Amino acid sequence: MSLTLYVDGARLRDHLTAVAERVHDLVPVARGNGSGLGNSRLALEAQRLGVDVLAVGTADECSQVAGLYDGDLLVLEPWRPFAPVAAAAPERVIHTVSRLDDLHALLDAEPRARLLLARMTSTRLHGLSGRDLRAAAHELERRGVGTPDGPTLEGVLLSFPLSGGGRLTELHRLAQDVLVSGLPTRTFWVASLAEAEVLAAHGAWPELHVRPLLGDELWLGDTDAITVRAHVLDAHRLERGSTFGEQGRTLPRRGHLLVVSGGLAHGIGLEPPTSDLSLKARATSLARGSLDAAGLVRSPYVVDGKQRYFAEPPHSQSSVVFLPEETHVPAIGDEVELRVRLETTSFDRTVVS
Numbered sequence: 001m002s003l004t005l006y007v008d009g010a011r012l013r014d015h016l017t018a019v020a021e022r023v024h025d026l027v028p029v030a031r032g033n034g035s036g037l038g039n040s041r042l043a044l045e046a047q048r049l050g051v052d053v054l055a056v057g058t059a060d061e062c063s064q065v066a067g068l069y070d071g072d073l074l075v076l077e078p079w080r081p082f083a084p085v086a087a088a089a090p091e092r093v094i095h096t097v098s099r100l101d102d103l104h105a106l107l108d109a110e111p112r113a114r115l116l117l118a119r120m121t122s123t124r125l126h127g128l129s130g131r132d133l134r135a136a137a138h139e140l141e142r143r144g145v146g147t148p149d150g151p152t153l154e155g156v157l158l159s160f161p162l163s164g165g166g167r168l169t170e171l172h173r174l175a176q177d178v179l180v181s182g183l184p185t186r187t188f189w190v191a192s193l194a195e196a197e198v199l200a201a202h203g204a205w206p207e208l209h210v211r212p213l214l215g216d217e218l219w220l221g222d223t224d225a226i227t228v229r230a231h232v233l234d235a236h237r238l239e240r241g242s243t244f245g246e247q248g249r250t251l252p253r254r255g256h257l258l259v260v261s262g263g264l265a266h267g268i269g270l271e272p273p274t275s276d277l278s279l280k281a282r283a284t285s286l287a288r289g290s291l292d293a294a295g296l297v298r299s300p301y302v303v304d305g306k307q308r309y310f311a312e313p314p315h316s317q318s319s320v321v322f323l324p325e326e327t328h329v330p331a332i333g334d335e336v337e338l339r340v341r342l343e344t345t346s347f348d349r350t351v352v353s
Helices: 010-023 038-048 059-065 098-109 130-142 167-181 197-202 281-293
Strands: 003-007 026-030 053-055 073-077 094-097 116-119 152-159 187-191 209-214 225-237 255-261 298-305 307-310 318-324 335-338 349-352
Touching: 010 038, 010 197, 026 059, 038 053, 038 059, 053 059, 059 073, 073 116, 073 152, 094 098, 098 116, 098 130, 130 167, 152 167, 167 187, 167 197, 197 209, 255 298, 298 318, 307 318
Parallel strands: 003 349, 026 053, 026 209, 053 073, 073 094, 094 116, 116 152, 152 187, 187 209
Antiparallel strands: 003 225, 225 255, 225 335, 255 318, 298 307, 298 335
């Protein structure tokens, strides 16, 4: 039986269209597992929206979308000499460059390359310094940037932290670095700005061409359009003290064991590190650790209106949850809902209505 992603296609498309109408020069991002929807599906939606650029994470991902989307493809992973070549027409691919050495190597390999220069931001991940930008401007001029036989500079990429404030202030400060560097561009591709911040930037600095990159916040913005469900594979009523499972555990109280589809192979039970460092989040982690020590780990499966505890660690393609005796037990073949992170979950089937 299947772990299934159900998508209200009409509702999702209405949401995507509304965002595209509000946010000018939108650049959708399709990478990884495609926000749970799959990169191929996202490419088709980008084609329907009529956007001129679709961003992917890596050069390898170009092959997943190039035949379904006929616009330009921005590869967000910084170009490296040892990286694979994007499987798309060279004139459609925009490379991200984050080091001066790579700029030289790329232009040696592709004199007419289209490129985006990444500026170092407070994330401290990839990017050029202000001094590097000035050196890049001289190198691009030497290579004949903007001429028929030279490279094309598409703009500068700025990737901001997901949390915290001050992103607009940082955008304005870094934009000034670019403007005084001599680079022939006023186009800024910005990642991790909220929609309200993008609209504020458009209004505050009309002289800048701001292009927002939106990924999960675009595709998963209407949570009611997407539901995850798993099949009930088996159900057993057991008395307190009964042994069960692969590790011979003992049931702490009378109740039911529900065997449901979805396991480690789907990403069930594989929790990513949290980015929330608040006191509330730390208290929650401490409480969760106490539950873990007692053998009680909350699962993503929702039965009778509540998220239930795992009875034991998830199996490869199924999981076992404990239901107290008073819980309404679904029938074998019924489906129960899951609350999972779509970006880290794999599905057996996707059903679009």
